[in-house]
Amino acid sequence: MESLNAAGIDAGRNRDALRQHNLSLILKLVHTNGSVSRSQLTTATGLNRSTILNLVNDLAERKLVISSESDSPTGVGRPSHVVSPSPEVVAFAVHPEFDSTTVGVVTLGGRVLARRREPLHSAPTPEKSVAEAARLVSELRMELPKGTRIAGIGVTVPGQVRGTDGVVRLAPHLGWVEVPLATMLTQATGLPVTIDNDASIGCMAEYTFGSARGFENTVYLYAGSGGIGGGVIVDGVQLRGVAGYAGELGHVRISSSPGQDYSGLSGTIESLVQRDSLLESLKLYGATDEELEVEILTSRSDAVRQLLHEQIDALGAGLGNFVNIFNPNAIVLDGFLAALFKYDEGRLLNRIRESSLAASSERLIIRAGELGSNLLMIGGAELAFGSLLNDPAEAVLANR
Amino acid sequence: MESLNAAGIDAGRNRDALRQHNLSLILKLVHTNGSVSRSQLTTATGLNRSTILNLVNDLAERKLVISSESDSPTGVGRPSHVVSPSPEVVAFAVHPEFDSTTVGVVTLGGRVLARRREPLHSAPTPEKSVAEAARLVSELRMELPKGTRIAGIGVTVPGQVRGTDGVVRLAPHLGWVEVPLATMLTQATGLPVTIDNDASIGCMAEYTFGSARGFENTVYLYAGSGGIGGGVIVDGVQLRGVAGYAGELGHVRISSSPGQDYSGLSGTIESLVQRDSLLESLKLYGATDEELEVEILTSRSDAVRQLLHEQIDALGAGLGNFVNIFNPNAIVLDGFLAALFKYDEGRLLNRIRESSLAASSERLIIRAGELGSNLLMIGGAELAFGSLLNDPAEAVLANR
DNA sequence: TTATTATGTTTACCAAATAAACAAATTTGC
DNA sequence: GCAAATTTGTTTATTTGGTAAACATAATAA
Numbered sequence: 040m041e042s043l044n045a046a047g048i049d050a051g052r053n054r055d056a057l058r059q060h061n062l063s064l065i066l067k068l069v070h071t072n073g074s075v076s077r078s079q080l081t082t083a084t085g086l087n088r089s090t091i092l093n094l095v096n097d098l099a100e101r102k103l104v105i106s107s108e109s110d111s112p113t114g115v116g117r118p119s120h121v122v123s124p125s126p127e128v129v130a131f132a133v134h135p136e137f138d139s140t141t142v143g144v145v146t147l148g149g150r151v152l153a154r155r156r157e158p159l160h161s162a163p164t165p166e167k168s169v170a171e172a173a174r175l176v177s178e179l180r181m182e183l184p185k186g187t188r189i190a191g192i193g194v195t196v197p198g199q200v201r202g203t204d205g206v207v208r209l210a211p212h213l214g215w216v217e218v219p220l221a222t223m224l225t226q227a228t229g230l231p232v233t234i235d236n237d238a239s240i241g242c243m244a245e246y247t248f249g250s251a252r253g254f255e256n257t258v259y260l261y262a263g264s265g266g267i268g269g270g271v272i273v274d275g276v277q278l279r280g281v282a283g284y285a286g287e288l289g290h291v292r293i294s295s296s297p298g299q300d301y302s303g304l305s306g307t308i309e310s311l312v313q314r315d316s317l318l319e320s321l322k323l324y325g326a327t328d329e330e331l332e333v334e335i336l337t338s339r340s341d342a343v344r345q346l347l348h349e350q351i352d353a354l355g356a357g358l359g360n361f362v363n364i365f366n367p368n369a370i371v372l373d374g375f376l377a378a379l380f381k382y383d384e385g386r387l388l389n390r391i392r393e394s395s396l397a398a399s400s401e402r403l404i405i406r407a408g409e410l411g412s413n414l415l416m417i418g419g420a421e422l423a424f425g426s427l428l429n430d431p432a433e434a435v436l437a438n439r
Numbered sequence: 440m441e442s443l444n445a446a447g448i449d450a451g452r453n454r455d456a457l458r459q460h461n462l463s464l465i466l467k468l469v470h471t472n473g474s475v476s477r478s479q480l481t482t483a484t485g486l487n488r489s490t491i492l493n494l495v496n497d498l499a500e501r502k503l504v505i506s507s508e509s510d511s512p513t514g515v516g517r518p519s520h521v522v523s524p525s526p527e528v529v530a531f532a533v534h535p536e537f538d539s540t541t542v543g544v545v546t547l548g549g550r551v552l553a554r555r556r557e558p559l560h561s562a563p564t565p566e567k568s569v570a571e572a573a574r575l576v577s578e579l580r581m582e583l584p585k586g587t588r589i590a591g592i593g594v595t596v597p598g599q600v601r602g603t604d605g606v607v608r609l610a611p612h613l614g615w616v617e618v619p620l621a622t623m624l625t626q627a628t629g630l631p632v633t634i635d636n637d638a639s640i641g642c643m644a645e646y647t648f649g650s651a652r653g654f655e656n657t658v659y660l661y662a663g664s665g666g667i668g669g670g671v672i673v674d675g676v677q678l679r680g681v682a683g684y685a686g687e688l689g690h691v692r693i694s695s696s697p698g699q700d701y702s703g704l705s706g707t708i709e710s711l712v713q714r715d716s717l718l719e720s721l722k723l724y725g726a727t728d729e730e731l732e733v734e735i736l737t738s739r740s741d742a743v744r745q746l747l748h749e750q751i752d753a754l755g756a757g758l759g760n761f762v763n764i765f766n767p768n769a770i771v772l773d774g775f776l777a778a779l780f781k782y783d784e785g786r787l788l789n790r791i792r793e794s795s796l797a798a799s800s801e802r803l804i805i806r807a808g809e810l811g812s813n814l815l816m817i818g819g820a821e822l823a824f825g826s827l828l829n830d831p832a833e834a835v836l837a838n839r
Numbered sequence: 840t841t842a843t844t845a846t847g848t849t850t851a852c853c854a855a856a857t858a859a860a861c862a863a864a865t866t867t868g869c
Numbered sequence: 870g871c872a873a874a875t876t877t878g879t880t881t882a883t884t885t886g887g888t889a890a891a892c893a894t895a896a897t898a899a
Contacts, residue, residue: 043472043483044653051484052452052460053856054886060452061886072443078846083443084451087888088846116845117895199798208798253444256681271764273673280766281656284799287763292756292794294706295695302796306694356692363687364671364764366680394692396702398599398608399684453887454855461855478877487857488877516876517864 061086062431065094069104069124070147070428071247076109076119095122102188103128103147103431124148128427128436129183130190132419133172133224134237136197136264137162137212142175144183145420147190147427149248151413153179165207165218173227180439188436191231192224193422195240195415197265202283205234211301212265230437233422237263237415239286241408242270243277244418245371250406254369258361260288260354261408262374266301267309271365293356311353314375320346332378348386351379355390362395362403373408380407461486462831465494469504469524470828471647473548476509478519495522502588503528503547503831524548528827528836529583530590532819533572533624534637536597536664537562537612542575544583545820547590547827549648551813553579565607565618573627580839588836591631593822594620595640595815597665602683605634611701612665630837633822637663637815639686641808642670643677644818645771650806654769658761660688660754661808662774666701667709671765693756711753714775720746732778748786751779755790762795762803773808780807 064084069075077095081088098104105125109118124147134141140163143154155175163171176192183189198210205221221232242251242259251257257272269288271278278285289309290302300309318326320343321334335347358370370391372380380387384405392400410417427434464484469475477495481488498504505523512518524547534541540563543554555575563571576592583589598610605621621632642651642659651657657672669688671678678685689709690702700709718726720743721734735747758770770791772780780787784805792800810817827834 043468043475043479051464051486051490052457053486053490054457054884055856057452057454057457057855058886064451068443075443076846079443081846086451086453089848089889090451090453090887092848093886112896114845115843115897117847117893119846199796201798256685273678274676276674278673278765280799281768282766282798282801284796285656285764285766287766287796287799290763290796291760292694293692304794304796360691360760363690364685365678366682366685366687368681394704396599396684396687396690396704398601398682399680399687401682451887454853455887457886458855476877481877489858489879490856492879493855512865514876515866515874517862517878519877 059430059432061090061094062097063429065091065122066098066103066431067428069098069122070149070424073148074121074123076121077106078119080122095120098122098431101431103427126150127184127187128190129187130420130423131176131179131192131230132416132423133176133192133194134415134419135163135168135172135194135213137214140168140171140175141416142172142179143416143419144179145416147424149417149420151416153182154416155179162214165215165220165223168213169220169223169227172224176228176230183439185439187439189230189439190427190434190436191233191423192228193240193419193424194220194224194232194234195237195419195422196220196234197237197263197268199284199287200234200236202233202235202279205232207234208284210265231423231426233425235283235422236268236270236286237261237265238268238288239270239277240418240422241268241373241410241414242272242286242371242418243421244410244414245373245408246272246277247421248417249371249410249414250408251369251371254367254404256365256367257369257371258288258358258365258367259371259408260358260373260376262289262312262314262376264314267312267376271361271367273365288357288361291357291360293353293360308353308357312350312357312376312379317343317346317350317375328375328378331375332381335375335378335382347379347382351383351387352390354379355387356394358387359391359394359400362391362399366399368402368404370403370405371408372405373414377407380405459830459832461490461494462497463829465491465522466498466503466831467828469498469522470547470549470824471652474521474523476519476521477506480522495520498522498831501831503827526550527584527587528590529587530820530823531576531579531592531630532816532823533576533592533594534815534819535563535568535572535594535613537614540568540571540575541816542572542579543816543819544579545816547824549817549820551816553582554816555579562614565615565620565623568613569620569623569627572624576628576630583839585839587839589630589839590827590834590836591633591823592624592628593640593819593824594624594632594634595637595819595822596620596634597637597663597668599684599687600634600636602633602635602679605632607634608684610665631823631826633825635683635822636668636686637661637665638668638688639670639677640818640822641668641773641810641814642672642686642771642818643821644810644814645773645808646672646677647821648817649771649810649814650808651769651771654767654804656765656767657769657771658688658758658765658767659771659808660758660773660776662689662712662714662776664714667712667776671761671767673765688757688761691757691760693753693760708753708757712750712757712776712779717743717746717750717775728775728778731775732781735775735778735782747779747782751783751787752790754779755787756794758787758805759791759794759800762791762799766799768802768804770803770805771808772805773814777807780805
């Protein structure tokens with residue numbers, strides 16, 4: 040029998056799918072909003088208050104949320120019970136870099152409980168990096184209070200990642216090629232591991248808990264040490280593409296200039312907007328993004344201003360393209376790109392408008408990311424929480 | 440009470456939503472696949488065959504589908520009943536151009552029943568164009584067989600369109616600005632009217648019934664008389680953006696060249712890949728896309744070859760960007776862009792690969808559109824069928 | 840203090856999907 | 870050519886998630 044063309048329609052739904060969806064919906068609302076009253080849940084979902092009671096009880100029995108009476112009534116009528124994410128449910132975030140490995144613990148609800156960073160003296164092999172990560176995870180795991188349950192590990196990789204089987208295709212900055220990272224880290228820790236590109240993860244974090252919150256069509260650009268990556272939220276869902284490589288916004292070509300980016304493509308945003316050239320003109324070496332930002336905002340040098348203008352213009356041209364393509368309601372800039380934005384917001388906005396259609400940039404909002412150093416910790420944990428949030432009834436949590 | 444951050448989660452689901460989804464699913468499957476057996480429907484949806492019986496009966500009672508016994512058994516076991524889209528349900532497609540107005544009638548299932556084109560002697564005002572369209576709709580409507588029911592009218596506009604209220608923001612080729620087209624045509628015909636950009640509609644048509652069928656991540660480029668437009672299918676759903684202006688792929692900047700496109704942006708794909716300059720170098724004037732394609736594929740002139748190479752290179756650079764951004768499994772080219780593709784497929788593919796990351800273009804398929812002159816008729820009707828397909832139980836159809 | 844309002848909680852109910860049982864129509868095997 | 874195997878159609882009883890109604894409860898408002 041020929042298979043049917045499903046044309047983007049997902050499968051048929053039955054009662055199980057219905058229940059799964061509603062449980063997932065409640066848990067996501069509690070996760071992203073912190074503490075939520077049952078009455079808020081009824082209005083937000085449109086479901087009957089009996090149903091909300093039932094769903095919340097179900098999640099509470101699974102110890103995913105805590106339901107308690109309100110301690111501060113807000114208005115007329117009986118106070119509504121408050122539902123909060125359980126602080127006993129956590130996930131680990133792992134961020135391997137060429138000079139360090141960072142591991143964090145984040146609760147359901149997005150609070151960073153602890154973080155540990157281990158400096159490295161040379162660019163790590165995958166084996167070395169996995170061993171370091173596993174050691175830090177193990178340390179943090181032992182310090183968790185009794186009763187804590189673990190959703191898994193989310194790894195933020197500075198490179199291209201195939202999410203389906205957890206293989207790092209190419210991470211130029213680390214020198215990794217075709218590394219089955221998820222499998223390796225699962226073996227070392229016994230926990231389920233999900234991996235993704237760092238910029239995609241940053242995008243999801245800013246969308247869920249940061250500057251892009253509530254903007255269901257967001258274009259996100261992140262400049263890490265390994266170049267410029269991106270992420271896009273389309274109607275509230277992250278753009279992934281057929282194999283998960285979508286969102287390589289830094290490698291989009293905008294000019295005929297011959298300069299190449301870290302992947303050998305010329306005229307791209309990444310080739311024109313370079314952190315290193317800014318550091319050089321400011322005579323800063325090994326500065327953090329915070330230090331760089333201070334220098335940018337206080338510099339009085341004409342040469343620096345010239346360079347900043349060039350970079351803002353290039354960034355604006357690139358963002359104009361994305362406005363034409365995505366018609367977003369928000370653009371969020373992270374890493375040192377946020378400093379360019381803060382340096383001359385007006386110039387950047389003008390450049391964007393000049394290189395996009397008028398209608399597409401109406402009511403467009405541009406912001407800097409606000410999660411700072413917690414960005415990849417929160418995002419990595421978000422990745423690890425994914426399966427729990429999508430199917431709360433089926434997810435299996437590990438004990439501490 | 441503060442409103443909750445819904446974070447891209449849609450509302451709670453109840454029994455009604457479940458039923459609506461399943462009815463919609465069945466109707467869409469029948470619509471896009473033509474004739475489908477009930478057993479195919481059970482396997483495609485995962486629903487029980489009792490449920491499928493019930494859903495199909497429901498749709499049949501509403502006279503949206505026809506259920507009949509199979510006339511040619513395919514294998515072991517009792518032959519499965521066949522469900523077909525009702526040919527009595529139709530929609531109109533309207534395509535206003537600067538030198539003509541075209542109206543078509545298309546059945547559920549995507550068959551073009553009739554088409555009528557009225558040449559115009561001058562670029563029409565919105566009023567004139569609406570009057571012409573209404574007249575043609577009325578003519579075709581009277582010729583429809585008794586019992587035919589009409590879902591509505593879909594209008595393909597060569598310009599930027601705000602779908603929410605049916606206003607044409609800007610259609611440079613027609614000289615229209617801020618025209619409440621949907622309202623005007625509804626008043627003139629008494630039928631519900633939906634409007635959209637021509638390239639978006641072409642994209643939807645090729646995805647539902649043409650070359651992009653089954654490719655859930657498709658980038659589509661369409662070169663009409665009014666420049667280059669685009670459309671993108673992301674996980675089976677068309678990219679719309681916050682106000683519906685997404686997909687302006689022709690206005691994406693890829694080079695520093697000063698040449699401008701029809702919207703005044705420089706270095707864009709549309710400014711570098713121009714139908715007019717090809718026509719000029721071939722000394723063709725007023726040729727159709729079909730005639731242009733023949734000339735391109737048979738020309739022996741060095742100058743023409745040079746120009747074709749330049750245009751293919753520019754198109755390839757632009758498509759490379761889209762590969763980096765969307766990681767699609769298919770790219771579909773329509774209008775004279777299909778001729779460029781056919782002229783030198785290998786060169787285009789090489790240019791795309793040169794300007795995109797290796798992983799992102801793996802297993803990428805490039806095709807020409809296959810719906811030809813029916814493209815905008817089928818797509819326009821698809822637009823008009825939208826509400827019926829999304830909620831078969833609630834849709835109201837007009838009589839012929 | 841009482842009325843009003845909003846929510847909590849329990850109970851009976853509804854309807855959509857399903858499983859089970861049997862019927863029917865085809866192919867396969869002899 | 871006929872019985873067996875297979876697949877689907879159809880009917881019936883069942884399951885279950887969401888809902889509406891009724892009443893209880895805890896706040897504010899009068």
